[in-house]
Structures are given as structure tokens and as C-alpha cells.
Amino acid sequence: MGNTEKKLKEAIEALNEESYQISFDVFKPLAEQGNAKAQFHLGFLYRIGQVVEQDYQQAYHWYLLSAEQGYAVAQYKIGLMHYKGQVVDKNYQKAFKWYSLAAEQGDPKAQFNLGVLYRRAQGVTQDHEKALTWFLAAGEQGYAIAQFTLGGIYENGQGVPQDYQKAFNWYSLAGEQGHIDAQHNLGWMYYHGEGIPQNFQKAFKWYSLAAEQGDLK
Structure with missing residues (x-):
């Protein structure tokens, strides 16, 4: 395990223990250096308002940087924000795009939400067969x-x-x-x-x- 991965692992453990300042001090510089995992977790701290003031715009900013690098959980979160219209305008097509990217990487929440879009014809043509495929993918992962x-x-x-x-x-x-x-x-x-x-x-x-x-x- 490289030094960066070791730092991230310790920071995530600190985050899980609600030691937010410790995790923030690791995530922020790594995020600014372009580390996708750190960018996602920094976005999370902005979303929940720990150490920093709650700021959904900043959360979206860091999630997006992470998502654009292919980090699946960030892609799911960006999809969710577009689906709900948080900070950005509600846009089912963009939600579909980001859910699809995360779902293809195996994120179960994205797989389920993608199934919902197919079922409800939100941002995509209604397709019950594809909805079932994605529900099964998520269900088989235990969601x-x-x-x-x-x-x-x-x-x-x-x-x-x-x-x-x-x-x-x-x-x-x-x-x-x-x-x-x-x-x-x-x-x-x-x-x-x-x-x-x-x-x-x-x-x-x-x-x-x-x-x-x-x-x-």
C-alpha cells in the first residue's frame, strides 16, 4: 500500500469514527492534488457540514471532480443530485448518464436507481426489461x-x-x-x-x- 493510500485509509477510518478534523486535514490537500477518492470524501464533508460550513455547491463541485475521474460512488451522488434537483436543476437525462456510469462499475444504489428511471420513463424510454435487469443486478449484491x-x-x-x-x-x-x-x-x-x-x-x-x-x- 502506497503512502497516499495509507493516508486515505486512516482518514476514512477517522471519518467513520466521526473524527472529522483529522479526516478533513488529509482529504483537502489530496483532493486539491486531484485524488478522486479524497475529492469524493471532501465533498461528503461539505454535504454534511462537518469542519466546514454545510455547502451543497462545494459538495457538488468535489463530487463532480471525482466523478469525472470515474469514481463510481461520486458518479452515483452526482446522478442523485441531478435527479433531486439539489444545487443543480432537476435533470433526469443527466441523472441517467451518471447513474449509468456508476451502475456499469457495479454500484448497487446506482443500479437500482437506473432501474427506477427505466421503469418510470424518466430521462429514458420506458423499458421494463432493462429495469428488471438493473434491479436484479442490485438485488444480487444484497441491496x-x-x-x-x-x-x-x-x-x-x-x-x-x-x-x-x-x-x-x-x-x-x-x-x-x-x-x-x-x-x-x-x-x-x-x-x-x-x-x-x-x-x-x-x-x-x-x-x-x-x-x-x-x-x-
Whole structure:
């Protein structure tokens, strides 16, 4: 590991421990020297307003420099800012561009959000097949929201043959990670015996887990 990588590793550890000044003192000079990872993390500090005053414009500036160097998480963040219209005008085409770049590098959040754009025809022609492809890519990486979404797609037969077993499998993966709606849906499937043997004990388990998180359904 080179000296720069060692410094970055220690700075990220400091960031995770909320030692923001230590991390800032490492990220800022490295970011100014053009290090993409440092640029991203400096942007993050501006976004959350630690050590420096919260400044979304500066966050966008540093994220963009990082993204233009191909740093996937920064590309995702730039896409998200264009999608939400944070600092920049809302622009689904630009969101699509940046999500695509990050998704191709394997970023699960970008993959899921790219699927959403294809599903909603935002910035791109509607394409349920491509939406499913990206939801699967994110779900297979363990991204709970994508797993829950896949459960709904298979349960309701949205652009795919209805398949309760696949729905159950995806809901289970999301539910085990604490996704409240997936937990509720698992309870419902067990209670009604939808695609799986009816089991009131397991229905109670999943309904209870969802209720503990505030599910009022």
C-alpha cells in the first residue's frame, strides 16, 4: 500500500469514527492534488457540514471532480443530485448518464436507481426489461430496496410471469435485512398461504418484526 493510500485509509477510518478534523486535514490537500477518492470524501464533508460550513455547491463541485475521474460512488451522488434537483436543476437525462456510469462499475444504489428511471420513463424510454435487469443486478449484491422491489415485481407479475416463489425469495432476502415492507409482505404471504404453505406462527413472526419497526398495516 502506497503512502497516499495509507493516508486515505486512516482518514476514512477517522471519518467513520466521526473524527472529522483529522479526516478533513488529509482529504483537502489530496483532493486539491486531484485524488478522486479524497475529492469524493471532501465533498461528503461539505454535504454534511462537518469542519466546514454545510455547502451543497462545494459538495457538488468535489463530487463532480471525482466523478469525472470515474469514481463510481461520486458518479452515483452526482446522478442523485441531478435527479433531486439539489444545487443543480432537476435533470433526469443527466441523472441517467451518471447513474449509468456508476451502475456499469457495479454500484448497487446506482443500479437500482437506473432501474427506477427505466421503469418510470424518466430521462429514458420506458423499458421494463432493462429495469428488471438493473434491479436484479442490485438485488444480487444484497441491496434490500432492490430485493423488495423484485419481490413486488414477481408477486404482481409486472412485466414477468407471476411467480410467488420468486417473490417470497426476494422478500425474504430484504426482510432478513430489516426492510419493513418486505417483512409485512412475508407475514401476509404466510398468513394467506400465498405461494408457500400457510403458517400462522411464521406470519406472526414477520408481522411482529414489521410492527416493531412501526408498521401499522
